[in-house]
């Protein structure tokens with residue numbers, strides 16, 4: 001892509017031949033970095049950080065400046081959409097995300113409207129514009145959303161959950177209401193992603209963190225069908241100009257074929273998936289992104305280097321029929337990760353992956 005100094009990530013995502021494997025890390029801007037904790041303290045709380053474009057830009061740039069990763073990801077959260085719908089997101093240290101006004105009745109679902117991405121979520125678009133300016137073409141910027149199922153789960157549960165009793169109760173007992181909710185979230189996501197691209201996002205990722213909690217049948221109906229709508233809408237939108245889109249269902253390793261059928265460009269793999277078998281199954285149709293166990297990042301530099309090489313070997317040689325590999329963890333890096341381990345990870349991948357691209 002012209003105007004980009006390092007376009008490795010975008011070329012890889014388009015299935016083009018690259019000299020080495022690009023790397024970025026989910027949650028690369030976050031609490032494991034002392035400079036992140038300092039900026040967050042300055043902001044006062046997490047949402048202020050998200051809602052102040054200059055501060056969101058500052059923390060987006062921190063891991064790029066420190067480690068030389070091959071892509072930046074917008075600093076924001078997946079819960080911005082329900083917040084803009086009026087559910088009032090609060091994020092408290094040690095508790096996680098909570099909504100003051102969760103969905104508790106059919107009336108609550110009926111009252112939902114699609115937020116205007118430029119009006120109600122303008123701070124996200126402003127952050128993207130400020131970040132693109134600060135990046136100045138160093139690396140591409142990834143925009144993102146939560147999947148409709150994952151967003152609906154938080155909206156109905158009102159917070160994180162282990163068993164998903166409320167959202168699954170709605171799905172089993174009132175499937176039409178569940179679909180009504182998922183559709184309005186999907187319409188919101190589509191508008192939100194299109195606005196992100198217009199503001200300057202150069203690729204898109206859909207985080208389906210809770211799709212893996214569903215049975216195969218219900219995954220198809222209540223999660224994947226809505227991600228399919230998103231992929232189709234982005235692919236059919238001329239203004240999006242073929243922007244690449246990656247789907248990540250945590251716990252979705254058994255569904256890679258149907259995920260690839262959506263026409264997305266890449267699939268995120270969690271660490272439970274054997275990357276070499278994933279490559280055999282769908283590697284000629286989609287780029288694979290992942291998938292080292294994030295907890296390795298809490299150990300030693302030697303462990304990190306060994307496990308990173310294991311993933312690179314797992315994908316193996318890049319051949320003409322393969323769409324390719326983007327290195328990442330299998331889920332977000334944790335607050336307990338050591339910054340020097342991130343350094344070791346980036347160095348290992350950047351220095352040693354060339355041998356798989358000959």
Ligand code: CP3
Nearest residue numbers: 026027028029030046073074075076077078096207209332
């Ligand atoms: O990857 C990045 O660096 C970009 C920023 C980003 C955040 N959240 C920042 C964040 C992204 C892409 C997300 C996505 C997100 N948010 C997901 C999907 C990805 C995944 O992890 O499965 C989900 C499920 C959320 C919801 C959410 N936001 C949770 C569960 C939490 C609390 C986590 C915790 O450990 O307390 C958040 C808060 C959040 N989002 C933080 C960050 C850096 C921590 C906030 C803080 O205390 O500083």
